[in-house]
Amino acid sequence: MAAAVTRRVGLHVEATNGGADDESRRNSSAADHSPVAKRINDAAANAKRNDVWVAAQEGEMPAAAGNSSQPPLLFRTMKVKGSILHPYRFVILLRLVAIVAFFIWRIRNRNRDGVWLWAMSMVGDVWFGFSWVLNQLPKLNPIKRVPDLAAIRDQYEQPSASGGESNNKLPGIDVFVTTVDPVDEPILYTVNSVLSILATDYPVEKYACYLSDDGGTLVHYEAMLEVASFARLWAPFCRKHSVEPRAPESYFGVKRRQPYTGSVQGEFTSDHRRMRREYEEFKVRIDSLFSTVCQRSQAYNRKHAKDDEAGMVMKATWMADGTQWPGTWIEQAENHRKGHHAGIVKVVLNHPGHKPELGSPASIDNPFDFSNTDTRLPMLVYMSREKRTGYNHQKKAGAMNAMLRVSALLSNAPFLINFDCDHYVNNSQAFRASMCFMLDPRDGRNTAFVQFPQRFDGVDPTDRYANHNRVFFDGTMLSLNGLQGPSYLGTGTMFRRAALYGMEPPRWRTTGSVKVIDDDDDHKGKEYGRSTLFRNAVLDDAANQERSITPVFLDDDETTTISSEVASLMTCAYEDGTTWGRDVGWVYNIATEDVVTGFRMHRQGWRSMYCSVEPAAFRGTAPINLTERLLQVLRWSGGSLEMFFSHSNAFLAGARMHPLQRVAYLNMSTYPVVTVFILAYNLFPLMWLVSERYYIQRPFGTYVLYLVATIAMIHVIGMFEVRWAGITLLDWCRNEQFYMIGATGVYPTAVLYMALKLVTGKSIHFRLTSKQTEACSGGDKFADLYVVRWVPLLVPTIAVLAVNVAAVGVAVGKAATWGLLTQQAQHALLGMVFNVWILVLLYPFALGVMGRWGKRPAILFGVLVMAIGAVAVVYISFRATYYPTGWSEMETTSALGKAESFF
Numbered sequence: 001m002a003a004a005v006t007r008r009v010g011l012h013v014e015a016t017n018g019g020a021d022d023e024s025r026r027n028s029s030a031a032d033h034s035p036v037a038k039r040i041n042d043a044a045a046n047a048k049r050n051d052v053w054v055a056a057q058e059g060e061m062p063a064a065a066g067n068s069s070q071p072p073l074l075f076r077t078m079k080v081k082g083s084i085l086h087p088y089r090f091v092i093l094l095r096l097v098a099i100v101a102f103f104i105w106r107i108r109n110r111n112r113d114g115v116w117l118w119a120m121s122m123v124g125d126v127w128f129g130f131s132w133v134l135n136q137l138p139k140l141n142p143i144k145r146v147p148d149l150a151a152i153r154d155q156y157e158q159p160s161a162s163g164g165e166s167n168n169k170l171p172g173i174d175v176f177v178t179t180v181d182p183v184d185e186p187i188l189y190t191v192n193s194v195l196s197i198l199a200t201d202y203p204v205e206k207y208a209c210y211l212s213d214d215g216g217t218l219v220h221y222e223a224m225l226e227v228a229s230f231a232r233l234w235a236p237f238c239r240k241h242s243v244e245p246r247a248p249e250s251y252f253g254v255k256r257r258q259p260y261t262g263s264v265q266g267e268f269t270s271d272h273r274r275m276r277r278e279y280e281e282f283k284v285r286i287d288s289l290f291s292t293v294c295q296r297s298q299a300y301n302r303k304h305a306k307d308d309e310a311g312m313v314m315k316a317t318w319m320a321d322g323t324q325w326p327g328t329w330i331e332q333a334e335n336h337r338k339g340h341h342a343g344i345v346k347v348v349l350n351h352p353g354h355k356p357e358l359g360s361p362a363s364i365d366n367p368f369d370f371s372n373t374d375t376r377l378p379m380l381v382y383m384s385r386e387k388r389t390g391y392n393h394q395k396k397a398g399a400m401n402a403m404l405r406v407s408a409l410l411s412n413a414p415f416l417i418n419f420d421c422d423h424y425v426n427n428s429q430a431f432r433a434s435m436c437f438m439l440d441p442r443d444g445r446n447t448a449f450v451q452f453p454q455r456f457d458g459v460d461p462t463d464r465y466a467n468h469n470r471v472f473f474d475g476t477m478l479s480l481n482g483l484q485g486p487s488y489l490g491t492g493t494m495f496r497r498a499a500l501y502g503m504e505p506p507r508w509r510t511t512g513s514v515k516v517i518d519d520d521d522d523h524k525g526k527e528y529g530r531s532t533l534f535r536n537a538v539l540d541d542a543a544n545q546e547r548s549i550t551p552v553f554l555d556d557d558e559t560t561t562i563s564s565e566v567a568s569l570m571t572c573a574y575e576d577g578t579t580w581g582r583d584v585g586w587v588y589n590i591a592t593e594d595v596v597t598g599f600r601m602h603r604q605g606w607r608s609m610y611c612s613v614e615p616a617a618f619r620g621t622a623p624i625n626l627t628e629r630l631l632q633v634l635r636w637s638g639g640s641l642e643m644f645f646s647h648s649n650a651f652l653a654g655a656r657m658h659p660l661q662r663v664a665y666l667n668m669s670t671y672p673v674v675t676v677f678i679l680a681y682n683l684f685p686l687m688w689l690v691s692e693r694y695y696i697q698r699p700f701g702t703y704v705l706y707l708v709a710t711i712a713m714i715h716v717i718g719m720f721e722v723r724w725a726g727i728t729l730l731d732w733c734r735n736e737q738f739y740m741i742g743a744t745g746v747y748p749t750a751v752l753y754m755a756l757k758l759v760t761g762k763s764i765h766f767r768l769t770s771k772q773t774e775a776c777s778g779g780d781k782f783a784d785l786y787v788v789r790w791v792p793l794l795v796p797t798i799a800v801l802a803v804n805v806a807a808v809g810v811a812v813g814k815a816a817t818w819g820l821l822t823q824q825a826q827h828a829l830l831g832m833v834f835n836v837w838i839l840v841l842l843y844p845f846a847l848g849v850m851g852r853w854g855k856r857p858a859i860l861f862g863v864l865v866m867a868i869g870a871v872a873v874v875y876i877s878f879r880a881t882y883y884p885t886g887w888s889e890m891e892t893t894s895a896l897g898k899a900e901s902f903f
């Protein structure tokens, strides 16, 4: 019943949003023709939507030079309307008062017997209260910002009168995609990610796409060659018919197609059909790459073995042009294995030049008529940094830093966007949308990064393990957006290159110049490394933030110097003796590089912006397998504690960080500690199993009353957040449940890990989150949900489950022994409410460890009832055997509980 209600609320909210989407989609198609009309429409749409959010004023306008008019604002700011915001803040205040009163009351009513228990629980409660404050304070002022695509078009993209080179002033963007393994991170995701980037709606000559392959596998490189050739059809097709999304797998997977918004509807159906066939063939080619490479290599190896006098069979992996692949080989060999191979850069697609190139009309060879469509493609680069044994490669952060340097020489865009290989561009206006924040006349120059929410495909419909994480992506992030800005979340983020280089934000620069521009060459060498070309690129970056990209053609003979310089930028040794990984680039020596990298920028005084658009800008995949999900949360919580014990501790942030932003970071780096107390409380019923006499606090009735009140208030606050964040009740419940699952099983491990690291100085290796693969699931889309992989991480939560089931059993047993109306039974039942609540929270976990049986929750309930019944029976018979004449403790207990007349 409850589930049905939730579902209905969910549907309702979705329907409302869906309506708004249609509205904005219609608007965006009209926008190309009339920006003014769009803005009017937008305002109307907003008026309809503003039952929660209302317009707000933000920032000072820069003084207009002379009599010229003010530059237009590129985004609008919204705040939560007063009738929701004020009561929300009031309840928070009320709860603050309540917990203070609670502590005072507890101290006044100290237990004289069992002080140790009382004191321990007191420490726990103080921590609960404190961490709640850390979590709640930064949420007082949520802000939403809406990019104005029409305004940025008006200002930066005037069509040129002559129709030749466009008069487009949008700055350049380097797009980074990281991958490691073509199997663990299915190559189909990676090629879709790159295709969606190549086909996105941003001027092609103004962005470049880089794929970093940490595995150094030939299959990845050849996949990029296939992508480049397929994109010659795919990108013009997307442009011609304005299709969305532009990742083919999702595009063809969409059930309900959007209304057509292109300009040649007549040709759409046949183009679409042909394109689908092309894509199917493309997928077959990608699938067969593994065997193609293998067979080719075998053939070459046999041939060379014949040529070779000694007849030695080589085990090399060969490229199509008959040369050996410099990266890792299928059969491992010296210098060609994982973690030990040369660096590789290959420009797969060169910079396209500035003039649009229309395609040809349909012909026998080419069934698509692209005669009115620009067929150019942006620059595409494959790279794999050098790896050597004995070096710490710093995982993703190391890969990102290598890309940051290499791209500085090849295209040097002032902005960059980074994606994990399992994320793709879902809304082709996304790049432009984030640019609205970077170029806004108010505080754009001080904006280091624009973070988009992460949205996921392939999550089971009820989102058992809270993969969508809407409470975080829509609640927490909008709150930070009202402070200094959202934290960096690792993927779907646009950066200002200068901020990654560790430069100061303009508003904090004392002179007009930037830190990097000083003539002390030695100093720069220490910061950025030896490469002069790279240091010059850094200077260029500091000088001009609105530049286009500066293409370099690696194949050119004159650019051999650049080639060798690029090679040196990718070596392991390049960073030796520099500040890479600390003051420059992505931050090292931590399990999660993302939050700390953003933190470094915030402490320098940069701000960040949250950009949530409809339809979602980017989408990705998330682990729906319980073990995978828990391991992911383990890495995050471990990384968060590491952050606390590092130079990135929030207390050390310095004066430029917004005070509440600092509180938020403190919360982000201490939250797993709560597990100590949660575990203690959750396992406490164990004591009730042994004896009746343990009380945390007396008078027990008042204590419970306080608990119920403070917990209820958390939920009331939660309901306000559900309302302003625009999420569903289900999202919220899942979040509560997964919090408990994490806090009982994962956080203890994280705390232990951190303690070990502090003592031994050694950190543990976290593995890659493996992505779900439909291929191995035999048709069941959510098969991963039903696979249990046993890891020690599961044990504490199972223990908590068992203890609480037993406690319910004992409570039932007591009620049966003493009769419902006795005080013993009432206390037991009251305690039981707590146990049942824990069980409800852990319900998804229980389903998860059941594996395939979890498909039928009825079985779980059956087992539960039996277990509870069994414990109850054991209790009753135990009582009957040892206290056959009645309860000797009865008098003691009621004597102790004089003040418990409440019940």
Ligand SMILES: O=c1ccn([C@@H]2O[C@H](COP(=O)(O)OP(=O)(O)O[C@H]3O[C@H](CO)[C@@H](O)[C@H](O)[C@H]3O)[C@@H](O)[C@H]2O)c(=O)[nH]1
Pocket: 178, 179, 180, 181, 185, 212, 214, 394, 395, 396, 399, 419, 420, 421, 422, 489, 490, 491, 591, 592, 593, 594, 632, 635, 636, 767, 768, 769, 770
């Ligand atoms: O040695 C490595 C290891 C990882 N990666 C890439 O890093 C990304 C993230 O790794 P993954 O294992 O998928 O982590 P997730 O848990 O899925 O990622 C989340 O958490 C990470 C921080 O722990 C963030 O960096 C990610 O952006 C965020 O999506 C992937 O693209 C990998 O290909 C590398 O390039 N080199």
Ligand SMILES: [Mn+2]
Pocket: 420, 422, 621, 769
């Ligand atoms: Mn991921």
